[in-house]
Amino acid sequence: MALLINRRRALTLLGAAGAGAALASWGGPRVAKAAAPHVVVIGGGFGGATAAKYIKRRNPDIAVTLIEPAERFYTCPFSNLYLGELREFESIGHGYDELRDTYGVTVLHTWADGVDPDAKSVRTRNGEDIAYDKLVLSPGVDMQWGAIEGYDEGAADKAPHAWKAGPQTRLLKSQLEAMEDGGLFILAAPANPYRCPPGPYERVAMVAHYLKTHKPRSKILLLDAKDSFSKQALFIDGWESQYGDMIEWVSLSNDGKVVRVDADTLEVETEFGTRHKADVLNVVPPQKAGFIAERAGVTDESGWVPVKPATFESALVDDIYVVGDATVAAPMPKSGFCANTQAKVVAAAIVATLEGREPPAPSWSNTCYSLIAPGYGISVAGIYHVVDGKIAEVEGSGGVSPREAPDAFRTREARYGAAWYAAISNDTWGTAGK
C-alpha cells in the first residue's frame, strides 16, 4: 500500500518550491488517490462517528466508510433525562449528514456481520464484502443474555434493560407512565465492568423525579451486584435531599445481586433467595463487547477487547483498532466521553501510520456528569496516560464534586452537564444536542 501524504501537508511542503509547481504536480497524487488507503469503521456511536470524522479531518484523502444500521442514533447519555421528562426523545437523536456531506464519509446503513482479518475485509448484512487497510470497531456493548437466569432477549420486551437507547428506552418510559401511584420500580444493577458506571444511579434519580412529580407514593428499589459505586456518597446525599426515602439501595452484601428474573410476573430472586415483585422492572444485565468484536477475533475470555494502550490497536489482531465500551481500557470508564477521546487517539494513530509516521503519544480525559434533579448535577473527572505500557490515571488529575457544596454549585454542574452534551454531540455528529 502506498504511503499517503496529507494533501495540505503536501501543499505546504511544495509551497517552498512554488505554488504553481505544486498545483501542476497535483495530477500525480490524484492517480495515487485511486489507491488511497481505505479505513472502514463499524459502529456510528460515540467512538465510531468520532473516529470517522477525525480521520477525515486529519487527512481528507483517506477513504472512510462507516457501517451503522441506524439512520438516527439515539444516545444513552441524557436518555435518563428523557425518563425524567426533562428532555424530548428526539433531542437525543443524531444523524449522519455532517459525516456524509461535510467530511465525505461513505455511510452504509447496514450491519457488519463478519470480519476476515486475513483477507482484510468486512462482510455486510447485504452480502457485500468491503476491503480495508485499517478497520476501526466501535460496536458498543451487547447484553449477556442468560447470565441472569430467565433474562433473555424475549424477557427484555417485558422487563427492559434500556441500556441501549431507542425502543427499549421508550418501552421503559411507557411502563412508568402506565404504573399506578404507589407502585414499585426495581432496577437491577450489574457488577463491574459495564457501560457507564454512574448510569444506574442517575437512572433511579431521574425515575424518582418522574415519580415524585406524578406518582409520589411510589417506591424505588435498586438491587445491586456491587458493594460500592461511582460517586456513591454524592448520589446517596442527593437521593435523600431530593427524594427523601423514595430510593432504597441494596448492596451485594445485603443480598442485592439478582440471579433470576421472571419477566412474566416481574419477579426477581437474589443470590440468597429473597424475592421481590416489581410493577416496573428494569434489568441491566452483565454485558460484553458488541458481537462483531468476537467475530473479528479480537475479544479475550472476558468477552471484552484487549488493546495496545498507546494506539488502541487490538492486542490480538493487526490493523484492527477498537475503541469505546467494547475495550478493556480500565481505569478509563466505559463512557461516551472516553469513546470520543479514544477515537481521536485512534484517528491520529491510523493517519500517522498510513502517512509513514510514528503515532503520537496519547493522553485521554473523561468527565461524567450525572443529574440527580433539575438544577442538581454532580461530576467525576480524570485524565489518563500510558505508564509502563498500561493505561493509568494521572495522579491527582481525578476528582469528584465536593460533598458539601452550596446549591449554586450543583446548579452550575447541571448546566455544565447540558453544555457537555451539546459540545460532544457537535464534536461527534455535528448536531446541536439541544
Place this chain on the structure above:
Amino acid sequence: MTMHGRSLIRSVRRRDVLAAAAGLAACAMLQPVGALAAGPWQRLDAARDLIGDTVPDTTGIRLDLPLVSEDGSAVSVAVTVDSPMTDDDFVQSIHLFADRNPSPEILAVELTPRAGRAELSTRVRLNESQSVIAIARTSRGRVLATARDIRVTISGCLVRADTYDSPADLDTRVRVTAPARAGEPAEVLTLINHPMETGLRLDEAGDPIPERIIDRFEARLNGEPVLRARYYRSLAANPFLRFHVAPETPGTLALTWTEDTGRIAEAEARIRPG
C-alpha cells in the same frame, strides 16, 4: 442475629452449573500456568511451607478470576480441584494466597469427603496487580498448585467498597441448593456482614483502626464436620464462601463464624436430597 435463607430452595440450577463448569474449563485452557512446577508459589514463604519438598502438580486444579479488576476490594475467585472426594481419596485442604498483599494469606479450608466436591468460591481484597495462588493437598499426600495473574486498576471513578462500612454486623445469610439425589453435592452459599478490619486503615483522626476480623468458619452436617476454614484479612469485607455438601439423608447444616474477639454467629439450614 437474623437468619436468611432458612427455606429450602429445591430447584437445582443444572444449566447454570454446567455453564459455569464450561466457563472454568475454557479459562483453564486459555491460561495454562505451565506443566512445570515452577510458579509464583516458590517465591512465597507461606506457600513453600505448605508444599515442602514435593513437586506440586499443576494440572487438576483450576483458578477462576477476572483478568482485570477495576476495584480490588471484592474480587470473585473460584478454585476447583479434580477429586473423587471419597473416604480414601479426597482433598484435605485448599489454600489461597495473594502474593503482593500486605498479608498474602487469604483463606485456608480443611475439607472432608462429606463436602462431595472440592470447589470453593469467595471474594478477596487485592491491593494491586499480582498473582493469586491456590494450593491443595489430598489425603493421599498429593500437592497441587496453580496461579493466575490479575491486573488491578485504581480508578477515581469507582469507590472501593471497603471505604464503606455495612451497618449490619454479624448478620448471616445462607442458601442451600437441594441435591437431586442422596450423596450428590449441594451448593451452599454463606455470607456474614462484617467489616473485616485489616488493621491497616486509619480513622478520621489519623489513628489506625485496630484489626478485627472473622477468623474462623465451620460447617457441620448433623454434627459431623464438612469444612473448617481460617479467614484472613485479605478476604473481602462481608466474607463470602461458596462450597458443597453431599448429604446421604435429610439433615441440618450448622454454620458457625467466629470473630477474633471470640464473638460467635451461628446459622442453620435444612437439606433434603430430592
